[in-house]
Amino acid sequence: MAAEYGHLLDMFRVKYDGGNTSSSSSSVASTHRTTVNDVEGCLEGNPHEPYSIALGAKHTARARVELRPCAEKESSEVRVNNVLLSEHFDYIQDREQVLFPLSVTKMYDSFHITATVQGGGRSSQSNAVRLALARAMVPFLHESLVEKLRLAGLLTRDPRRRERNKIAQHGARRKKQIMQAMRMLAPKLANSSASLATLRVSSKRCMASKHMTIRDALNSAIDEEIARDERVFLLGEEVAQYDGAYKVTKNLHKTYGDKRVIDTPITEMGFAGIAVGAAFAGLRPICEFMTFNFSLQAIDQILNSAAKSHYMSAGFVTCPIVFRGPNGMAAGVAAQHSVCYGAYYSHCPGLKVIAPYSGEDYRGLIKSAIRDDDPVVFLENELAYGNPTDISEEAQSHDFLLPIGKAHVEREGSDVTIVSFSKQVGLCLEAAELLKQELGVNAEVVNLRTLRPMDSDTIFNSVKKTNHLLTVEGGWPQSGVGAEIIARVSESDAFDYLDAPPMRVTQADIPVPYAANLERITQPQVENIVRSVKHMLNIEVNPNIRNYAH
Amino acid sequence: MLLRQLFRGLRSGRASMSSAQIELSQYKYHNLDEGLIPGSTTLTADEARDLYYKMAVIRRMETVSSSMYKEKIIRGFCHLYSGQEAICVGLRSAMQPQDSVITAYRAHGWTYMMGVAPEGVMAELTGRKIGCAKGKGGSMHMYAPNFYGGNGIVGAQVPLGGGVGFAHKYRDDNGVCITLYGDGAANQGQVFETYNIAALWKLPCIFICENNQYGMGTSVDRASACTDYYTRGHYIPGLFVDGMDVLSVREAGKWALEYCRSGKGPLVMEMKTYRYFGHSMSDPGTSYRTRDEVQEVRKSRDPLLLLKSKCIEHGILSEQELTGMDKEAKKVIDVAQEVAKTAPEPDLSECYTDVFTSPYTVRGADQSINVAVGH
Numbered sequence: 001m002a003a004e005y006g007h008l009l010d011m012f013r014v015k016y017d018g019g020n021t022s023s024s025s026s027s028v029a030s031t032h033r034t035t036v037n038d039v040e041g042c043l044e045g046n047p048h049e050p051y052s053i054a055l056g057a058k059h060t061a062r063a064r065v066e067l068r069p070c071a072e073k074e075s076s077e078v079r080v081n082n083v084l085l086s087e088h089f090d091y092i093q094d095r096e097q098v099l100f101p102l103s104v105t106k107m108y109d110s111f112h113i114t115a116t117v118q119g120g121g122r123s124s125q126s127n128a129v130r131l132a133l134a135r136a137m138v139p140f141l142h143e144s145l146v147e148k149l150r151l152a153g154l155l156t157r158d159p160r161r162r163e164r165n166k167i168a169q170h171g172a173r174r175k176k177q178i179m180q181a182m183r184m185l186a187p188k189l190a191n192s193s194a195s196l197a198t199l200r201v202s203s204k205r206c207m208a209s210k211h212m213t214i215r216d217a218l219n220s221a222i223d224e225e226i227a228r229d230e231r232v233f234l235l236g237e238e239v240a241q242y243d244g245a246y247k248v249t250k251n252l253h254k255t256y257g258d259k260r261v262i263d264t265p266i267t268e269m270g271f272a273g274i275a276v277g278a279a280f281a282g283l284r285p286i287c288e289f290m291t292f293n294f295s296l297q298a299i300d301q302i303l304n305s306a307a308k309s310h311y312m313s314a315g316f317v318t319c320p321i322v323f324r325g326p327n328g329m330a331a332g333v334a335a336q337h338s339v340c341y342g343a344y345y346s347h348c349p350g351l352k353v354i355a356p357y358s359g360e361d362y363r364g365l366i367k368s369a370i371r372d373d374d375p376v377v378f379l380e381n382e383l384a385y386g387n388p389t390d391i392s393e394e395a396q397s398h399d400f401l402l403p404i405g406k407a408h409v410e411r412e413g414s415d416v417t418i419v420s421f422s423k424q425v426g427l428c429l430e431a432a433e434l435l436k437q438e439l440g441v442n443a444e445v446v447n448l449r450t451l452r453p454m455d456s457d458t459i460f461n462s463v464k465k466t467n468h469l470l471t472v473e474g475g476w477p478q479s480g481v482g483a484e485i486i487a488r489v490s491e492s493d494a495f496d497y498l499d500a501p502p503m504r505v506t507q508a509d510i511p512v513p514y515a516a517n518l519e520r521i522t523q524p525q526v527e528n529i530v531r532s533v534k535h536m537l538n539i540e541v542n543p544n545i546r547n548y549a550h
Numbered sequence: 551m552l553l554r555q556l557f558r559g560l561r562s563g564r565a566s567m568s569s570a571q572i573e574l575s576q577y578k579y580h581n582l583d584e585g586l587i588p589g590s591t592t593l594t595a596d597e598a599r600d601l602y603y604k605m606a607v608i609r610r611m612e613t614v615s616s617s618m619y620k621e622k623i624i625r626g627f628c629h630l631y632s633g634q635e636a637i638c639v640g641l642r643s644a645m646q647p648q649d650s651v652i653t654a655y656r657a658h659g660w661t662y663m664m665g666v667a668p669e670g671v672m673a674e675l676t677g678r679k680i681g682c683a684k685g686k687g688g689s690m691h692m693y694a695p696n697f698y699g700g701n702g703i704v705g706a707q708v709p710l711g712g713g714v715g716f717a718h719k720y721r722d723d724n725g726v727c728i729t730l731y732g733d734g735a736a737n738q739g740q741v742f743e744t745y746n747i748a749a750l751w752k753l754p755c756i757f758i759c760e761n762n763q764y765g766m767g768t769s770v771d772r773a774s775a776c777t778d779y780y781t782r783g784h785y786i787p788g789l790f791v792d793g794m795d796v797l798s799v800r801e802a803g804k805w806a807l808e809y810c811r812s813g814k815g816p817l818v819m820e821m822k823t824y825r826y827f828g829h830s831m832s833d834p835g836t837s838y839r840t841r842d843e844v845q846e847v848r849k850s851r852d853p854l855l856l857l858k859s860k861c862i863e864h865g866i867l868s869e870q871e872l873t874g875m876d877k878e879a880k881k882v883i884d885v886a887q888e889v890a891k892t893a894p895e896p897d898l899s900e901c902y903t904d905v906f907t908s909p910y911t912v913r914g915a916d917q918s919i920n921v922a923v924g925h
Contacts (some may be wrong), residue, residue: 001813262751265750273710274716276710280714281718300706305703310904312691312699313699313904314684474688
């Protein structure tokens, strides 16, 4: 067997020990004509250059896919009707559909895909191509991977004539808002064929995972915790009858009533203090701030009453409270409503500070926060609420808990460590994909998940592997979270592994302006990350960066 | 007047009454009908002993603390309760076991009344291991079952007390939270935020302003546009009480606790009182008031003397018995003082404990110090 296909040998289901030895890659020596009713694709060609063909259909769309395995280190090409995938299918959703079989089996760079499709609309076409692709993959795959495809429903033709519109219904089309959000991302991915990293907000997408928004993930988690423990209750402005200013607490008041879900007047200091007092007396309040900008009114109760009482009383008083709400940037809300409070709250001992990124982060960490006996500040993000996310079967469990104080490596890499939290993790993943595609740089993206206690070990291990460190945050640079991370790294043995001074990407050191073009440049963007990485890795030294790295 | 009453007691010999009907001071009512609290109450000999003894212990404890502070054995803040004893003793005698209390930093008297022995209080003041907060809290951060401190930030305890009241209502355990604050804190915004929510949600909270006439160095006239603190709750019914008369305090407490327990919502009370010492030990207490004023109160309105004279006048307790209780209190506090002075300081490792309930590691003042706690 040719050495370059060696990495696929194990996956071949059908063994070759003779047969056609023609070395021509273009000859089609098919044993029979494939029809749309063939359940599995047909392996054709010779052992040195095998390929398979399969057909797929949905509604009136008919697709045919030809698969050829890629050589090692070659990146795959996906073509539909002789143009790039991204040119034929405008919508990201459609591209994602087409490549879903690769996602399930994690075989992105394994095949060159040549597809032809006619008839039907874009949705049927993408489905048809998807089906053909999955069927074409079968001959190349080990039984366990075929089973995965089968269980994901990818090997079965969709017989439906009419789609349903309600979200969360089995097989329903996604809501308009989500499609819009995805469309906004589309331009960035126009040229990448198999890039799904920036779409995925959860690293797993398995057979029984549910697709929902982060808002739903959070809502369901809070719902379950209120049901689980009668001491848990929720209070805040507009959380009850209004269903939440950002609809995070939708339906909770309808379900649990006035006792468990309580509207407060606009008096942060008062109701935060009342919540803390209730926690002292043994209840488990969830105190919502409409945004954390308003928590400054109550910061004395958070820091002096909640955070310190366990210590001052030598363990006699406990305060099992969760302060939660949107934090950091929104869109166009200007200086007083756009601040990230990660650095403020993580400064104070006695508080646990959590900043989730993905839907599973939100679910697992809010549950851990509510069940924790210490005061927790839970920093969400308004712009994240509407983001689509996949919640795996494991994460749907009512007892799904993520550990507080453990970071998560969202993307593994070898060239630079990018540490971030909250919404900026998405930005880092986008930047990492771009760095990979355009510069061949493999960035490792670390999602802190918790700011206090911070998981230094994960950061140190990553830095020891990649030798470069970049921190990205939505807060200001002075006395910020990035400063803390870099201080810790320079105090540890990971310092010796650094090949360049660590760098920070932060919000610009100014109050946030209103005008859209100005607001944009105050926020960390992909270009800031890429510029910093290029300088750090000596790909493009920037004369304005005065850290004398080079 | 007082002296005549004392002599009368001496002349009549030993006490023979087991109880007597004693007149109470005048109350003032806001948004409440007049005369809700009867004008007199029954005081038994046992009750009288209990009330007097407790006030005597607190008086003695605070005096000894002031001298320990001058000897520099107590450091930092030390806010003394001398003169205000009637409030904590009177209210406590009206409370039921499920009721809670929260107050500000003038908390030594309350800590003792809520069950911490004098040694526990004084060793906490001297920063020793056996202090009620293991020496880690100090004067302003003492706690006990159903007693939520001891709070250092002026006014912050009021919303906290609202929260404790909320928990009582949530659990439906028939408890009431007594939340105390001073005339200085009475103007804080968070106090009014708590009034609002307590009235809206009908929380079982009694908000009590211990009006000792001065917020640190500022007299009430210079701090508040309205000095009728019992009316400041506006829509919340209010009651003015003579805070130097332990029996008036007790009866007001009984009535108020019953009112709140029945679910009618919160109450505001003002207890007019006086502190003999300055605001804290760093304040001599004479730059904003005259010594004559302090002496006048000591002579005519002192809580211990008032109770003493009533007991003797009505023949419930004799002079000897009362003096005996003074001596008893002194002995107890002398022992406590000795303990507080000689007890060991906390272990250095205690510095890092009790930050969280779950295991964690702590950084010390330099990088060589990394402590794992609870692992």
